[in-house]
Amino acid sequence: xxxxxxxxxxxxxxxxxxxxxxxxxxxxxxxxxxxxxxxxxxxxxxxxxxxxxxxxxxxxxxxxxxxxxxxxxxxxxxxxxxxxxxxxxxxxxxxxxxxxxxxxxxxxxxxxxxxxxxx
Amino acid sequence: xxxxxxxxxxxxxxxxxxxxxxxxxxxxxxxxxxxxxxxxxxxxxxxxxxxxxxxxxxxxxxxxxxxxxxxxxxxxxxxxxxxxxxxxxxxxxxxxxxxxxxxxxxxxxxxxxx
Numbered sequence: 001x002x003x004x005x006x007x008x009x010x011x012x013x014x015x016x017x018x019x020x021x022x023x024x025x026x027x028x029x030x031x032x033x034x035x036x037x038x039x040x041x042x043x044x045x046x047x048x049x050x051x052x053x054x055x056x057x058x059x060x061x062x063x064x065x066x067x068x069x070x071x072x073x074x075x076x077x078x079x080x081x082x083x084x085x086x087x088x089x090x091x092x093x094x095x096x097x098x099x100x101x102x103x104x105x106x107x108x109x110x111x112x113x114x115x116x117x118x119x
Numbered sequence: 120x121x122x123x124x125x126x127x128x129x130x131x132x133x134x135x136x137x138x139x140x141x142x143x144x145x146x147x148x149x150x151x152x153x154x155x156x157x158x159x160x161x162x163x164x165x166x167x168x169x170x171x172x173x174x175x176x177x178x179x180x181x182x183x184x185x186x187x188x189x190x191x192x193x194x195x196x197x198x199x200x201x202x203x204x205x206x207x208x209x210x211x212x213x214x215x216x217x218x219x220x221x222x223x224x225x226x227x228x229x230x231x232x233x
Contacts, residue, residue, distance in 0.1 A: 112161055
């Protein structure tokens with residue numbers, strides 16, 4: 001069964017601290033895709049990254065970095081030198097399959113982590 | 120400016136009333152989706168459409184209906200059969216309907232019951 005777990009409900013840090021948001025997933029499929037989205041107070045989900053199951057390279061984009069480890073079924077997200085503008089709810093999500101045989105783009109979301117960055 | 124628009128931003132429903140939430144995209148995407156978000160929870164899929172004139176139920180379709188008559192439009196109707204409709208509704212679209220496609224989201228509609 002598909003499942004995404006974000007065990008951290010809320011995290012509070014002071015500006016300039018580094019923070020890691022955890023994401024653990026469950027899937028029986030060998031082909032799958034992992035996503036991170038940011039939901040600021042306005043409500044719209046903003047796409048941050050997509051990673052497929054065959055690519056375990058870590059990725060860095062400015063102050064953001066992602067650590068994908070298949071051995072532990074984790075896809076963690078780190079913000080370096082956090083800023084107040086990083087305050088938001090962050091969601092990890094999973095989709096499975098090749099897209100053939102009727103597989104569809106159904107995203108399974110975790111419950112989200114609320115990050116509060118204090119000035 | 121390409122993107123997804125949802126209207127209205129806030130919607131109030133009276134008991135026994137059907138209401139329709141609008142979702143429009145000008146990204147030329149084939150697939151569109153409706154999600155529901157309740158406080159402290161992740162998003163749950165209501166309906167999705169991979170192509171015009173075709174749509175499938177998601178995990179929580181009861182009490183909802185959709186149509187996909189045009190590629191750019193995917194309206195969601197919350198019927199009186201939906202007993203707990205108060206939630207934040209998000210529309211999304213993707214280039215195709217396969218698992219590797221990234222879904223992009225609209226700004227959402229907050230539905231409240233009077």
